[in-house]
Amino acid sequence: MAKVKSKWVCQNCGYESAGYLGKCPECSSWGSFCEEVQSDLKPQNISPQGIVNDFKPELISDIKIGSEIRVSTNIFEFDRILGGGLVQGSIVLIAGDPGIGKSTILLQTSGQLAAQGQKILYVTAEESAGQLKLRADRLGVKENNIYIYPQTNLESIRAQIDELQPDTVVIDSIQAIYSQTVSSSAGSVSQIRECCNILMQIAKTKNITMLIIGHVTKDGNIAGPKILEHMVDVVVSFEGDKYKSYRMLRSMKNRFGNTSEVGIFEMGSNGLKEVKNPNELFLNERSQEAIPGTAIIVTNEGTRPLLVEIQALVGATPYPSPRRVANGVDFGRLLQILAVLEKRVGLNLSKQDVYVNVMGGIDVDEPSADLGIALAIATCARDVVVDSQTVIIGEIGLSGEIHPVNNIDKRLNEAVMSGFKKAIVPYANKDVIHNKIQIVPVKRLIDAISACISPQS
Numbered sequence: 001m002a003k004v005k006s007k008w009v010c011q012n013c014g015y016e017s018a019g020y021l022g023k024c025p026e027c028s029s030w031g032s033f034c035e036e037v038q039s040d041l042k043p044q045n046i047s048p049q050g051i052v053n054d055f056k057p058e059l060i061s062d063i064k065i066g067s068e069i070r071v072s073t074n075i076f077e078f079d080r081i082l083g084g085g086l087v088q089g090s091i092v093l094i095a096g097d098p099g100i101g102k103s104t105i106l107l108q109t110s111g112q113l114a115a116q117g118q119k120i121l122y123v124t125a126e127e128s129a130g131q132l133k134l135r136a137d138r139l140g141v142k143e144n145n146i147y148i149y150p151q152t153n154l155e156s157i158r159a160q161i162d163e164l165q166p167d168t169v170v171i172d173s174i175q176a177i178y179s180q181t182v183s184s185s186a187g188s189v190s191q192i193r194e195c196c197n198i199l200m201q202i203a204k205t206k207n208i209t210m211l212i213i214g215h216v217t218k219d220g221n222i223a224g225p226k227i228l229e230h231m232v233d234v235v236v237s238f239e240g241d242k243y244k245s246y247r248m249l250r251s252m253k254n255r256f257g258n259t260s261e262v263g264i265f266e267m268g269s270n271g272l273k274e275v276k277n278p279n280e281l282f283l284n285e286r287s288q289e290a291i292p293g294t295a296i297i298v299t300n301e302g303t304r305p306l307l308v309e310i311q312a313l314v315g316a317t318p319y320p321s322p323r324r325v326a327n328g329v330d331f332g333r334l335l336q337i338l339a340v341l342e343k344r345v346g347l348n349l350s351k352q353d354v355y356v357n358v359m360g361g362i363d364v365d366e367p368s369a370d371l372g373i374a375l376a377i378a379t380c381a382r383d384v385v386v387d388s389q390t391v392i393i394g395e396i397g398l399s400g401e402i403h404p405v406n407n408i409d410k411r412l413n414e415a416v417m418s419g420f421k422k423a424i425v426p427y428a429n430k431d432v433i434h435n436k437i438q439i440v441p442v443k444r445l446i447d448a449i450s451a452c453i454s455p456q457s
């Protein structure tokens with residue numbers, strides 16, 4: 001009879017203990033420990049001595065790489081975040097909120113790969129084969145070499161992979177599958193770790209591409225142990241406003257390409273469609289007249305510059321302490337910009353509520369957005385406007401100085417393509433030459449405010 005070992009694992013951070021603990025000593029969460037029982041059943045490819053004979057060390061000069069190492073998904077925006085296509089034998093984790101479109105993008109990708117002659121095994125652990133077929137019909141995925149396999153047991157999935165020899169396997173989702181070697185329930189930290197480990201072995205030994213769907217917790221982190229993100233080659237997060245039709249894929253980790261790349265899609269009844277010109281999407285609702293409290297910035301997402309409108313609302317507070325609300329920008333960053341505006345520019349906001357919003361529902365993490373945020377706040381507080389043909393680029397330091405930003409040429413080209421005539425840029429970027437846009441270099445925040453605002457007509 002197989003011997004069993006039991007341990008208690010924090011479902012929040014993966015901390016292990018021999019007995020139950022009310023509070024996790026690692027992450028301080030309460031009531032997060034679950035018992036996990038491990039049997040001593042060994043995975044099949046390990047000998048009784050524990051030796052795996054799959055690989056032998058090879059000289060680096062003897063290792064052959066095929067010319068077709070990357071496979072295009074034929075979805076340009078997806079290829080972009082993958083660094084040019086799927087690397088055969090890699091593991092890609094796609095995580096996102098419920099209902100954001102994870103199964104949709106992977107079914108569309110499966111269709112595109114199958115059209116190129118690949119054999120796909122689509123493991124649907126959450127939905128039935130019928131439900132998946134309905135979606136495939138709606139998305140127009142008709143290719144014949146996609147095998148749908150409704151299964152949650154990893155050992156059965158492994159057997160099917162051995163039998164079918166697919167080129168790509170889709171796991172929908174890692175939280176819904178379980179391995180017999182771990183007796184805790186599917187979705188637990190140990191199950192996810194074990195299942196991912198086995199899938200990784202399969203991918204690397206058989207050169208099969210694994211596309212794995214992962215859930216996110218309510219704080220927006222990928223559910224399961226942090227080690228999941230370490231094990232896979234590419235981590236893609238699927239973001240977007242569920243109430244709007246566009247969706248954004250962002251690469252958080254990529255062993256084969258640039259990180260922080262974004263791909264922008266629009267969700268429709270026929271599935272996800274690529275958005276060729278995202279600036280139209282983010283700026284099309286913008287009023288052509290300048291309004292106090294708005295500024296256009298050029299943020300750099302991966303290698304792609306994006307024009308985004310920042311809006312601010314500043315008003316006298318009815319509360320004892322003023323409110324600060326940040327939508328789409330980091331809250332700490334907003335507080336820092338407000339402190340610089342108060343101390344270095346003399347704008348008194350201590351009795352004012354400040355709301356900042358990034359239009360289009362996207363998150364702007366880049367420091368080059370600082371100057372745009374500051375100008376949106378300053379113009380709203382003073383009831384003046386930034387010229388509607390001006391873009392604002394620059395990072396603000398604590399003494400009110402403007403720091404240079406990278407990829408300034410690309411940002412300016414993007415602004416010119418969208419019809420902007422003037423750019424406020426950091427002084428250190430003043431050498432950038434562009435004959436289609438007026439460049440105004442600024443050293444300090446106060447200079448930027450006087451350079452770009454005009455009294456409201």
Ligand SMILES: Nc1ncnc2c1ncn2[C@@H]1O[C@H](COP(=O)(O)OP(=O)(O)OP(=O)(O)O)[C@@H](O)[C@H]1O
Binds near residue numbers: 096097099100102267
């Ligand atoms: N007929 C339809 N027309 C337009 N959009 C649709 C239609 N059916 C579904 N959708 C869109 O697809 C989304 C669901 O996509 P999908 O099932 O791929 O999401 P998911 O991330 O896999 O969800 P889950 O976490 O439940 O597995 C819906 O939220 C909706 O936006």
Ligand SMILES: [Mg+2]
Binds near residue numbers: 102126
């Ligand atoms: Mg799904």
